[in-house]
Amino acid sequence: xxxxxxxxxxxGEAGQGTKKAGIVAANLFAELKRxxxxxxxxxxxxxxxxxxSVVTTSTSKIYSHYMKADLIVALDHESYTIHKNHLNKNGxxxxxxxxxxxxxxxxxxxxxSKKYENANLIEGVTGIAILVACLEKDKKILDGIxxxxxxxxxxDNHNFAHAIYDKAYDKITKRFHLKEGKNKKVTLSxxxxxxxxxxxxxxxxxxxxxxxxxxxVLHFFASNRKKLGVIxxxxxxxxxxxxxxxxTAFTGTRSMVGTSGGGFCLMQEAFSLAGMSEAPVxxxxxxxxxxxxxxxxxTEQGELLFALYPGQGEFPRxxxxxxxxxxxxxxxxxxxxxxxxxxxPGILLSEKHLGESIMSVDIKVNxxxxxxxxxxxxxxxxxxxxxxxxVSPLLFPPTNQLIKWNSYEHDEGGTTTEDAELIAKMHVKRxxxxxxxxxxxxxxxxxxxxxxxxSPYIFTWGSTTMSVLEALEYTGIKATVVQPIYLQPFPTWxxxxxxxxxxxxxxxxxxxxxxxxxxxxxxxxxxxxxxxFNGRPFDPIDLGEKLKEVKVNGR
Amino acid sequence: MDDDFSTDAKITWCPGCGNFGILNALKKAVKxxxxxxxxxxHIMISSGIGCHGKIFDYVxxxxxxxxxxxxxATVQGxxxxxxxxxxxxxxxxxxxxxxxxxxxxxxAKRNADITVVVHNNGTYAxxxxxxxxxxxxxxxxxxxxxxxxxxxxxxxxxxxxxxxSFVARGYAGKVNHLSDIMVDAVxxxxxSLIDVLQPSVVFNDTxxxxxxxxxxIPKPAKNFEDAVKLAKQMxxxxxxxxxxxxxxxxxxxxxxxxxxxxxxxISRVERLKRVKQFL
Numbered sequence: 124x125x126x127x128x129x130x131x132x133x134x135g136e137a138g139q140g141t142k143k144a145g146i147v148a149a150n151l152f153a154e155l156k157r158x159x160x161x162x163x164x165x166x167x168x169x170x171x172x173x174x175x176s177v178v179t180t181s182t183s184k185i186y187s188h189y190m191k192a193d194l195i196v197a198l199d200h201e202s203y204t205i206h207k208n209h210l211n212k213n214g215x216x217x218x219x220x221x222x223x224x225x226x227x228x229x230x231x232x233x234x235x236s237k238k239y240e241n242a243n244l245i246e247g248v249t250g251i252a253i254l255v256a257c258l259e260k261d262k263k264i265l266d267g268i269x270x271x272x273x274x275x276x277x278x279d280n281h282n283f284a285h286a287i288y289d290k291a292y293d294k295i296t297k298r299f300h301l302k303e304g305k306n307k308k309v310t311l312s313x314x315x316x317x318x319x320x321x322x323x324x325x326x327x328x329x330x331x332x333x334x335x336x337x338x339x340v341l342h343f344f345a346s347n348r349k350k351l352g353v354i355x356x357x358x359x360x361x362x363x364x365x366x367x368x369x370x371t372a373f374t375g376t377r378s379m380v381g382t383s384g385g386g387f388c389l390m391q392e393a394f395s396l397a398g399m400s401e402a403p404v405x406x407x408x409x410x411x412x413x414x415x416x417x418x419x420x421x422t423e424q425g426e427l428l429f430a431l432y433p434g435q436g437e438f439p440r441x442x443x444x445x446x447x448x449x450x451x452x453x454x455x456x457x458x459x460x461x462x463x464x465x466x467x468p469g470i471l472l473s474e475k476h477l478g479e480s481i482m483s484v485d486i487k488v489n490x491x492x493x494x495x496x497x498x499x500x501x502x503x504x505x506x507x508x509x510x511x512x513x514v515s516p517l518l519f520p521p522t523n524q525l526i527k528w529n530s531y532e533h534d535e536g537g538t539t540t541e542d543a544e545l546i547a548k549m550h551v552k553r554x555x556x557x558x559x560x561x562x563x564x565x566x567x568x569x570x571x572x573x574x575x576x577x578s579p580y581i582f583t584w585g586s587t588t589m590s591v592l593e594a595l596e597y598t599g600i601k602a603t604v605v606q607p608i609y610l611q612p613f614p615t616w617x618x619x620x621x622x623x624x625x626x627x628x629x630x631x632x633x634x635x636x637x638x639x640x641x642x643x644x645x646x647x648x649x650x651x652x653x654x655x656f657n658g659r660p661f662d663p664i665d666l667g668e669k670l671k672e673v674k675v676n677g678r
Numbered sequence: 679m680d681d682d683f684s685t686d687a688k689i690t691w692c693p694g695c696g697n698f699g700i701l702n703a704l705k706k707a708v709k710x711x712x713x714x715x716x717x718x719x720h721i722m723i724s725s726g727i728g729c730h731g732k733i734f735d736y737v738x739x740x741x742x743x744x745x746x747x748x749x750x751a752t753v754q755g756x757x758x759x760x761x762x763x764x765x766x767x768x769x770x771x772x773x774x775x776x777x778x779x780x781x782x783x784x785x786a787k788r789n790a791d792i793t794v795v796v797h798n799n800g801t802y803a804x805x806x807x808x809x810x811x812x813x814x815x816x817x818x819x820x821x822x823x824x825x826x827x828x829x830x831x832x833x834x835x836x837x838x839x840x841x842x843s844f845v846a847r848g849y850a851g852k853v854n855h856l857s858d859i860m861v862d863a864v865x866x867x868x869x870s871l872i873d874v875l876q877p878s879v880v881f882n883d884t885x886x887x888x889x890x891x892x893x894x895i896p897k898p899a900k901n902f903e904d905a906v907k908l909a910k911q912m913x914x915x916x917x918x919x920x921x922x923x924x925x926x927x928x929x930x931x932x933x934x935x936x937x938x939x940x941x942x943x944i945s946r947v948e949r950l951k952r953v954k955q956f957l
Binding site: 327363374400538 | 685686687717718719720722724727732734735738739740741742743744745748751752753754755756757758759760762763780781783784933934937939940943944946949950952953954955956957
C-alpha cells in the first residue's frame with residue numbers, strides 16, 4: 124500500500140473560492156517538493172450549490188486524488204454532511220460552527236468573515252489558514268501565501284487568515300508533518316498542458332466557442348497571449364469556429380479548435396470538409412457526460428465511438444487520447460504535427476477529469492516536433508497531385524500559381540468533377556493517405572502505453588489510465604496496464620499480443636466503448652469490465668478493491 | 679474580354695443566367711483592382727453551394743470551394759490567417775441569408791475585413807427551384823406548389839442593423855456598374871455586402887422586372903437612417919449602388935493589431951523558449 128499520501132478536501136458553495144484554496148494548497152505541497160494531484164468538483168452554476176476541491180500529495184509519483192482525506196475543511200452544512208464520510212480514521216475535520224453542528228473541530232467561520240466586505244468570498248481563505256495550522260507551519264508561511272495568492276484584498280485576507288489560524292491552532296489535536304520530496308515540480312492542469320503542447324508544435328491561432336470542459340484552454344491562451352504568441356478567436360458558434368480554422372489553415376497558419384460533444388456535433392460538416400479539402404486542423408474534444416447537454420461540469424468517456432466516425436464520407440482521420448496530464452502535452456504537439464504531415468483533421472480526445480485536474484508534471488519541450496508541411500516546388504501547382512503516399516505538397520498564398528481547395532470531389536488541380544474515373548481516383552488517393560499515415564504511425568509513433576508486465580491485463584484509455592495506475596499503486600497489485608493512446612488508427616499491431624490473456628477493461632462509460640473496439644478490431648475478449656458513469660472519476664481506493672477481486676478470483 | 683481568368687472547367691450555367699453577369703463583373707473588377715495596385719495573387723475567393731458556387735471553378739483565382747452557408751466563415755479564417763489577403767466570399771441567397779445567416783450577421787457586427795457577394799436569385803435553383811429566404815410571398819416552387827407563405831427577408835436592412843460598414847446592391851444585368859461596386863467593396867476596409875439581383879432564367883426570371891425598376895444611385899446615403907430608407911425602398915423604383923459606406927475599426931486589427939501570423943510567425947526556438955517559462 125502506498126505510503127506518505129496526504130489528502131486535503133475543502134468544500135463550500137460556489138463563489139467561496141474552494142477551487143482557489145485547492146490550487147493554493149497544491150502549490151504549497153509543490154513548494155515542499157511533493158507531487159500533487161488536484162481534482163475540482165463543481166456543478167454548473169455560479170453561486171450556491173456544492174463545490175469541492177480535493178488535493179492529494181505524496182513524495183512519490185501520484186496519478187489521482189483520493190476520496191479519503193486527512194484534513195477536511197467544510198465551509199457550509201452541506202459540505203460537512205457530504206465529506207464527513209470521506210474522513211480517514213485519524214483525520215481532522217474542521218467545520219463552520221455557525222452553519223452546522225457535528226463531530227470535529229467547529230470554528231465560527233461566518234461570524235469572523237462577517238467583519239469583512241465580501242464575507243462569503245473571503246471564506247475560502249479559511250482552508251489555507253487551517254491547512255497551514257495543521258501542517259504546523261508558522262504564520263510567516265501563511266503571510267507569504269496570502270501575499271502571493273490572495274493579494275487583491277490583501278489586508279482583509281491577512282487579518283481574516285490570522286483570526287482563523289489563531290482560533291483553530293489550539294483546537295487542532297493532530298498535526299501533519301509532511302516529508303519534503305526531492306525535486307520541486309511544476310503543477311499544471313490538463314488544459315494547460317494541452318495548450319502548451321500545441322504552442323510548442325507551432326500553433327498560431329486557437330478558435331473556440333465556450334463549452335465546458337474545453338473552455339480553460341481558450342482562457343489559458345487568451346490570458347497568455349503576449350507570453351505565448353497564440354491568437355485566440357471566439358466566433359459566433361462552433362460551425363464558424365471550425366470553418367474559420369479551415370480557412371486559416373489554407374493560408375499556412377496553424378489552427379486548432381476546442382469544444383465538447385455538443386459543439387463537436389455542430390463541427391461535423393466542417394470536419395468532413397477538412398477531410399475532403401485535406402485541411403490540417405486539430406480538434407480538441409473535451410468530453411463530459413452526455414447525451415445532449417448532459418452534465419456539463421463532470422467527466423465521462425462516452426464519445427470514443429463518436430470521435431472515431433464523425434463527418435459524412437470516407438477520409439483519413441486521427442484520434443488519440445492522452446493518459447495523463449503530462450502526456451497531454453506531448454500528444455497535442457504530436458497530433459498537430461501529424462495533421463500537417465498528412466493534411467487531414469485530427470482529434471485530441473480527452474475528458475473533464477484530465478482537462479480540469481491539476482498534477483505535478485515533468486515536461487521536456489525539446490522532444491516536440493514543429494508542425495511543418497511539405498511545400499510544392501513544381502512549376503504548375505496542383506493542390507491534389509497524386510503521389511505515392513497520397514499526400515500532395517502544399518502551397519500558400521500569395522503566389523502566382525493557382526491554389527484550389529475544394530469541398531466537392533475534384534481533379535488533381537482542385538476543380539470540381541463528376542467524372543467516374545476521377546471520383547474513383549480521388550477515393551484511392553485518400554485511402555492511400557490512410558495507409559501511408561498508418562504506416563508512418565506504426566514506424567514512428569508510440570501508440571500504446573504499457574505499464575508493468577504481469578497478468579492480469581488491464582485495458583483502459585484516456586484519463587482513466589491515471590485512476591487505474593493509482594489504484595494499482597494503492598493496493599500494490601501487480602498487473603499490466605495497456606492504454607491505447609491512438610484510437611484511430613487503432614494500434615491492432617501492438618494489441619494483438621494481448622489476445623487470450625486474463626484481462627479486464629476499465630472505462631468511464633456505460634456501454635463499454637473501448638471494449639467494443641478491442642473485440643471488433645483485435646479479437647480481444649476481456650473477462651471483466653469495470654465501468655463507471657456517474658460523472659465522477661474513479662476513486663483509486665474503490666477501483667483498487669475491485670481490481671483485487673480480479674487478481675484473486677481470476678476467470 | 680481578356681480571358682486570362684479562364685479555367686478548363688466547362689461552364690454549366692443556363693444560357694442567359696444572371697451568374698454570367700456576376701462572373702464578368704468579377705473579372706472586370708479584378709482587372710480594375712490590379713490597376714489600383716492590388717495584386718491578383720492576393721485575391722482569395724470562396725463560395726458556398728448552389729448555382730452561384732460554380733463561379734469558383736470558372737475563375738482563375740485561388741481559394742477554397744466551401745460548403746453551404748459557410749464561405750463567409752471560410753474567408754474570415756483566411757483573413758485572420760494572413761491579413762494581407764483580399765478575400766471575397768460568394769454566396770447564394772440560401773447560403774448567406776438561410777444556412778449561414780449567423781456568419782453574415784456576426785461578420786458585419788465585428789466588421790471583419792471581407793467582401794461578400796450574394797447571388798440573390800430568390801430561389802434555390804440548383805435544387806430545382808424551391809422558395810428561398812428572399813422569395814416573395816406566393817412564390818411557387820416544388821416544395822410548396824401553392825406558393826410561399828413566408829415574407830422575404832430584407833438582407834440589406836438586416837445587415838445595416840447588424841453593423842455592416844459597406845452595404846450595396848448590384849444587378850447582374852448591369853455588369854460595369856456591378857464591377858465598380860466590387861472594386862469599391864474589396865478596397866473598403868471592413869465588412870462589405872453586395873447583394874446582387876440575379877435573374878434565374880429557369881426558376882425566377884426577373885430580367886424584365888429588374889431592367890424596368892432598378893435605378894442607379896450615384897453615391898452612398900449621407901447617414902445610416904437614409905441608408906436604411908434606401909434598403910427598405912420597394913415597388914417600382916429599386917435602388918442599386920452603394921447604399922452605405924463608413925469607416926469603422928476592422929476586426930483583425932482590433933484583435934491583434936498589425937500582426938500577421940504568416941509574416942510574423944514565431945520561430946521554433948523562440949516558441950520553445952516561451953513555452954519553457956510555464957514549465
